[in-house]
Amino acid sequence: MKGRLTVYxxxxxxxxxxxxxxxxxxxxxxxxxxxxxxxxVKCKVLVVRRFVxxxxxxxxGKVAAMYTAADRFCCSYEYVxxxxxxxxxxxxx
Numbered sequence: 001m002k003g004r005l006t007v008y009x010x011x012x013x014x015x016x017x018x019x020x021x022x023x024x025x026x027x028x029x030x031x032x033x034x035x036x037x038x039x040x041v042k043c044k045v046l047v048v049r050r051f052v053x054x055x056x057x058x059x060x061g062k063v064a065a066m067y068t069a070a071d072r073f074c075c076s077y078e079y080v081x082x083x084x085x086x087x088x089x090x091x092x093x
Contacts, residue, residue, distance in 0.1 A: 012037070048073060048083040 005013075020028050032038045048069050055065035066084065070077045 042087070044073075045083045045087045048075075048080055049087075052080065052084060 016028070016032070020031055023031070029038070033040065033043075051072065052062070052065045052069050055068060056062050060068070066080045067077055069080045073080075
């Protein structure tokens with residue numbers, strides 16, 4: 001992962017570590033969102049994909065899991081489908 005970081009990424013990491021070094025991970029993410037430096041669209045996609053994948057791992061069919069996600073996140077099935085199949089660059093590492 002370190003090899004893929006840009007100079008900008010490393011500078012941001014240094015800034016965040018200096019300013020927010022003692023906070024919990026949850027507080028850190030909340031502060032980064034408040035600062036506007038987090039791509040919330042990709043975060044939504046990640047959350048939807050993770051939710052669907054977790055349901056599928058528990059034995060639910062993928063289409064049913066996608067309908068459940070649409071209900072859970074108050075969005076359309078088409079949005080969930082887009083999250084699952086369109087945004088291929090958004091994945092948990």
